[in-house]
Amino acid sequence: MQHVAIIMDGNGRWANKRGLPRTLGHREGVEAVRRTVKAAIELEIPYLTIYSFSSENWARPSDEIDYLMGLMKRFIRRDLAELHEANVRILTIGSRDRVDPELLALIDEAKDLTRNNNRLTLVIAFNYGARNEIAAAAQRLAEDAVAGKIDPKEITVEKFGSQLDTQGVPDPDLLIRTSGEMRLSNFLLWQAAYSEFVFLDIYWPDFGREHLDQAIAQYYERERRYGGLTRRSMA
Numbered sequence: 001m002q003h004v005a006i007i008m009d010g011n012g013r014w015a016n017k018r019g020l021p022r023t024l025g026h027r028e029g030v031e032a033v034r035r036t037v038k039a040a041i042e043l044e045i046p047y048l049t050i051y052s053f054s055s056e057n058w059a060r061p062s063d064e065i066d067y068l069m070g071l072m073k074r075f076i077r078r079d080l081a082e083l084h085e086a087n088v089r090i091l092t093i094g095s096r097d098r099v100d101p102e103l104l105a106l107i108d109e110a111k112d113l114t115r116n117n118n119r120l121t122l123v124i125a126f127n128y129g130a131r132n133e134i135a136a137a138a139q140r141l142a143e144d145a146v147a148g149k150i151d152p153k154e155i156t157v158e159k160f161g162s163q164l165d166t167q168g169v170p171d172p173d174l175l176i177r178t179s180g181e182m183r184l185s186n187f188l189l190w191q192a193a194y195s196e197f198v199f200l201d202i203y204w205p206d207f208g209r210e211h212l213d214q215a216i217a218q219y220y221e222r223e224r225r226y227g228g229l230t231r232r233s234m235a
Contacts, residue, residue, distance in 0.1 A: 001216065003047035004040065005172035005195070007187055008032070010179030010203030017203075023067045028205035030075055039209040040120055041086060043216070047121045047169060051187050055095065055129030069100055072126065076106045080113065087119035093165035094128030123169060130189035137163035166191055174219045176212075178204045196222055 008029060015025030033050060040048040053068060060068075083090065090110045107126070140163050144150045150159075161167070171191045175184075180201040184192065198215040200207075 001045060001173045001219065002170045003049065003172045003174075004045055004212075004216075005049040005051075005175045005188055005192070006036065007051045007175070007177040007185060008204040008207075009177055009181055009185075011205060013179065014203035014205045022064060025203075025205060026064075026068060026071055030071055032205050032207045033075070034079070035208050036212060037083070037088070037120070037122060039212050041088070042209075043212070045120065047123065047172075049093075049123035049125060049169075049172065049188070051125045051128070051185075053094075053126050053128070054186060055127055055132055056186065058098065069103055073103055073106055076110050080110050083110075083122070084114050084117065087117045089114045089117040089119075089121045091121060091123045091169070092126050093123060093133070094126045095132065097127070099127055121169070123166070125187065128165070129186045130184075131186055133165050134190055161190070164190060171195065173224075174198065174215060176200065176215045178202055178207055178211075194224065196224065 011025035011029040012022040013025075014028065015022050033052075036050070037048065052072065057068070058065065080090075092107055092111065096104055137160060141150070141155055141160065145152045145155075166188075171193070172188060172195045175188070175192050175195040176198050177183075178200050180199065182199050188195075196219050198218050200211055200215065202211060
C-alpha cells in the first residue's frame with residue numbers, strides 16, 4: 001500500500017455529544033492527526049493525505065474559521081521540528097486564495113524545510129476542493145492549447161493528471177472517512193477513481209492506530225480489479 005487518504009469528519013459532533021464547544025472538538029482532532037501520522041510512520045505507509053479544510057468550509061461561522069486557521073498555525077509551529085526529525089515531507093494541496101499570509105508563510109517554511117525528507121509524505125489538503133482543482137487543470141490545458149503549446153488531441157488522462165495539485169503523488173489506494181457519513185465531499189474526485197473506501201462509524205477525535213489497522217485490514221480483504229476480472233471472478 002502506497003497511499004492512504006482520510007476525510008477527518010466529526011469534530012463538531014464529537015464535541016456536541018459531550019456538551020463541549022466545537023472548538024474543543026477541533027483541538028482533539030489535531031491530537032488524532034498526530035496519532036495517525038505516528039501510526040503511518042510505524043506502518044511504513046509512504047503517503048498520507050488528510051482533508052483538513054475544504055473550500056466549502058469558508059461558509060462556517062467566522063469565529064470557527066479563525067480558530068481553525070489558528071490551529072493550523074499552532075500545528076506547524078509545534079510539530080514542524082519533530083516531523084522534520086522523523087523524516088516526514090510536508091506537501092499541501094488546495095488554493096492559496098483567502099488564506100492568511102502569515103499562515104501561507106508558515107506552510108511554505110514547512111514545505112521548504114522538509115522537501116528532501118522521504119520516510120512519509122504528509123499531504124495536507126487545505127482550502128481544497130476537487131472540483132476547483134479539476135477546473136483549474138482544465139483551464140491550464142485550454143490556455144496551452146489556445147497558445148499552440150499543445151494539440152488538444154494530445155491531452156490524455158496522464159497529461160491531465162499532471163496538471164492536478166497532486167502531481168507526483170500516487171493515487172490513494174485506501175480512502176477512509178470517519179463519522180459514519182458515506183460521501184466524498186469534494187475530496188480527491190479524480191484521484192480516488194479506483195480507491196477502496198472504508199467508512200468508520202466513529203468521530204475523528206476518537207480515531208487511533210487501531211482504527212487505521214481496521215481500515216487497512218478491510219482493504220486487504222478486497223480485490224482491486226480496476227474494471228477488469230480477477231482470477232477468482234474468472235474461476
